[in-house]
Amino acid sequence: MHVFVTGATGFVGSAVVEELIGAGHTVLGLARSEASANALIAAGAKVHRGDLEDLESLRSGANAADAVIHTGFVHDFARFAEVCEIDRKAIEAIGDALSGTDKLLIVTSGSLIVTTPGRHATEDDRRNPASPNPRMSENAADNLVARGVRAISVRLSPSVHGDGDHGFVPMLINIAREKGVSAYIGEGLNRWPAVHRLDAAHLYRLALEQSPAAGTRLNGVAEEGIPFRDIAAAIGRQLNIPVVSKSPEEAAAHFTWFTHFASIDGPTSSQQTQKRLGWQPTQKGLIEDIEQGTYFKS
Numbered sequence: 621m622h623v624f625v626t627g628a629t630g631f632v633g634s635a636v637v638e639e640l641i642g643a644g645h646t647v648l649g650l651a652r653s654e655a656s657a658n659a660l661i662a663a664g665a666k667v668h669r670g671d672l673e674d675l676e677s678l679r680s681g682a683n684a685a686d687a688v689i690h691t692g693f694v695h696d697f698a699r700f701a702e703v704c705e706i707d708r709k710a711i712e713a714i715g716d717a718l719s720g721t722d723k724l725l726i727v728t729s730g731s732l733i734v735t736t737p738g739r740h741a742t743e744d745d746r747r748n749p750a751s752p753n754p755r756m757s758e759n760a761a762d763n764l765v766a767r768g769v770r771a772i773s774v775r776l777s778p779s780v781h782g783d784g785d786h787g788f789v790p791m792l793i794n795i796a797r798e799k800g801v802s803a804y805i806g807e808g809l810n811r812w813p814a815v816h817r818l819d820a821a822h823l824y825r826l827a828l829e830q831s832p833a834a835g836t837r838l839n840g841v842a843e844e845g846i847p848f849r850d851i852a853a854a855i856g857r858q859l860n861i862p863v864v865s866k867s868p869e870e871a872a873a874h875f876t877w878f879t880h881f882a883s884i885d886g887p888t889s890s891q892q893t894q895k896r897l898g899w900q901p902t903q904k905g906l907i908e909d910i911e912q913g914t915y916f917k918s
Contacts, residue, residue, distance in 0.1 A: 621645050621646075621686045621687055621828065621829075622645070622646045622647075622648065622684075622685050622686045622687075623640055623645055623646070623647050623648070623685055623686065623687050623688070623689055623828065624647075624648045624649075624650070624668065624681040624682055624684065624685035624687070624688045624689070625637055625640070625647055625648070625649050625650065625665075625688075625689045625691065626650045626672065626678070626681075626688075626689070626690045626691060626692030626710070626714075627650070627690070627691035627692030627693060627728075628647065628649030628650055628651065628656075628660055628665065628691075628692075629649065629651065629656040629659045629660060630691060630692065630693075631780070631782075631784055631785060631786060631787070631817060632691050632728070632776070632780055632817055632820055632821065633649075633689075633691035633692065634659070634663070635782075635817045635818055635820065635821035636689060636691055636820075636821045636824045636825070637649060637660070637663050637665050638663060638821065639818075639821040639822055639824065639825045640824075640825055640828070641663065641664045641665065643825055643829075645825075645828075646665075646666070647660075647663075647664075647665035647666065648665065648666045648667075648668050648681060648684060648685055649663075649665040649666070649667060649668065650668050650670055650671070650672075650677070650678075650681060650692060651667050651668065651669055651670075652669070652670065652671035657669065668680075668681045668684070672692050672693075672694060672706055672707070672710045673706055673709075673710075675709065675710070675713035676713075678710055678713045678714050678717070679713055679714070679716060679717040680717075682714045682717035682718055682723070682725075683717050685723070686723060687723055687724040687725070687726075687828055688714055688718065688723065688724070688725045688726070689726045689824055689828065690710070690711060690714060690725065690726065690727050690728055691728050691824075692707075692710065693707055693728070694706055694707070695786070695787075697877065700754060700755075701754045704754040704755045704756060705754075707755065707756075707757055707760075708756045708757070708759075708760045711725075711727055711757060711760040711761060711764070712760060712763075712764070715760075715763075715764035715767065715769045715771065718764075718769050718770070718771075719764075719767060719768065719769055720768070722770060723770065724770050724771075724772070724828065724831050725761070725764065725769060725770065725771040725772070726771075726772055726773075726774055726824060726827055726828065727757050727758065727760065727761040727771055727772070727773050727774070728757060728773075728774055728776060729755070729757045729758040729761070729773045729774065729775045729776070729837075730753070730755060730757075730775055730776055730777075730778065731775045731776065731777050731778065731813050731839060731840070731841060731886060731888040732751075732753065732778050732881075732884055732886045733747045733748065733751050733753055733755065733758060733775070734746065734747060734748055734775070734886070734888070735748050735751070735884065735885065735886050737885075739887075740844060740845070740887045740888055740889040741839075741886065741887070741888045741889065742839070742888075742889050742891075742892060743836075743837040743838065743839050743890075743892045743893060744837075744892070747759065752880065757773065758773045758775070758837070761773050761835075762835065765834045765835045769834070770831075770834045771834060771835070772827065772832055772833075772834065772835065772836040772837070772838065773836070773837050773838065774820075774823060774824060774827060774838045774840050775837060775838065775839050775840060775841075775888075776815065776820060776840040777812070777813035777814045777815045777840060777841050777842070777843075777888070778812050778813065778814075778881065778884075778886070779812055779813070779814040779815075779846075779851075779906050780814075780815055780816075780817050780820055780840075781814060781815075781816055781817065781906050781909045781910075782816050782817040782818060782903070782909065783914055784817075785817070785915065788878075788881060789851070789855075789906070789910065789915060790915060791878060792851065792852070792855060792878075792882075793855055793859070793915055793916070795874070795875060795878065796852075796855050796856065796859055796861060797859060799874060800861055800862075801856075801861055801862045801863070801864045802852045802853070802855040802856035802859065802861055802862070802863045802864070803852060803863075803864050803865070803866045803871070803874050803875070803882075804848045804849045804851075804852040804863075804864075804865060804866070804882070805848070805865070805866055805867075805868060805871045805879075805882055805883050806865060806866075806867070806868070807849065807865070808847060808848045808849025808850075808852060808865060809847050809848075809849065809885075810847070810848050810883060810884060810885035810886075811844075811845030811846060811847055811848070811885055811886065811887040812845065812846050812848060812851065812886065812906075813841040813842075813843060813844055813845055813846075813886060813887065813888045814841075814842060814843045814846055814905065814906035815840050815841055815842040815843070815901065816842060816901065816903030816904060816905075816909070818903050819840075819842050819899075819901040819902065819903045820840050822899065823838065823840050823893070823897070823899050826897040826898065826899050827897065830896075830897055832896065832897075836896075838890075838893045838896075838897070839888055839889065839890040839892070839893045840890070840893075841888045841889065841890040841893075842890070842901035842903070842905070843905055843906060844887050844888060844889055844890070845885075845886070845887030845888070846905075846906055846907065848882065849863075850907060851906065851907070851910070854907050854910040854911055855910060857911070858910065858911065858913060858915070858916050859916065868883070871883065
């Protein structure tokens with residue numbers, strides 16, 4: 621299958637490209653720079669120049685492929701609402717190109733848009749309407765389904781970890797280095813799901829090949845809920861700094877904009893996803909990955 625991949629040189633997308641090519645698929649990767657184009661060529665993919673704000677480049681890339689995997693996202697949390705709107709418009713543009721076809725679109729979402737107090741969230745649960753998270757990827761996919769587009773959503777864990785991670789764990793490490801302590805809030809029992817990037821990439825391939833029904837949600841979760849206190853403790857051990865509890869009031873000053881993510885409790889099950897696709901995560905867990913030390917070499 622010939623697959624158009626956005627975010628094709630990113631942390632998750634590059635693993636998806638490698639997974640697809642290794643399984644015999646061909647890839648057309650979106651590249652906004654010469655460096656990205658060269659990386660795609662080196663990986664064995666074809667290059668499609670453009671970016672997430674060049675909607676015509678997204679439409680033409682989708683038209684040229686048999687299916688689309690959208691892993692692209694502008695990771696600029698200083699303007700999070702704005703980049704979430706860029707993401708929504710990008711999904712709509714890809715959907716415009718796929719309308720009237722039977723091509724599959726796999727959209728990337730996040731497990732933390734669903735929180736279910738007292739139990740683990742499942743694939744059957746929908747976005748929490750009270751969620752302050754402005755990322756509307758899954759809503760955009762649902763709107764496309766209503767228009768007849770064969771779109772599905774992969775909900776990634778808040779920690780997609782592994783070599784090259786530039787997401788939430790490195791942000792926590794930077795905060796700990798700056799503050800001189802590795803902190804959690806209250807008792808630190810709020811839970812984060814996690815998945816290794818290679819396991820996540822395998823999930824995208826299985827979703828592509830098995831092509832679930834439009835509107836399907838797949839939970840990219842290997843570890844259902846790691847207590848935040850354990851993550852903070854692993855970081856503290858590696859940095860050789862104290863591990864401390866912060867009150868909710870103190871947390872706002874310590875974590876600043878990251879406070880919401882540091883406090884959210886979002887345990888999530890992927891049992892349905894694993895059963896549906898035969899997906900079995902096999903990579904190391906988040907705590908082991910942190911304690912291996914690669915996060916601290918730079």
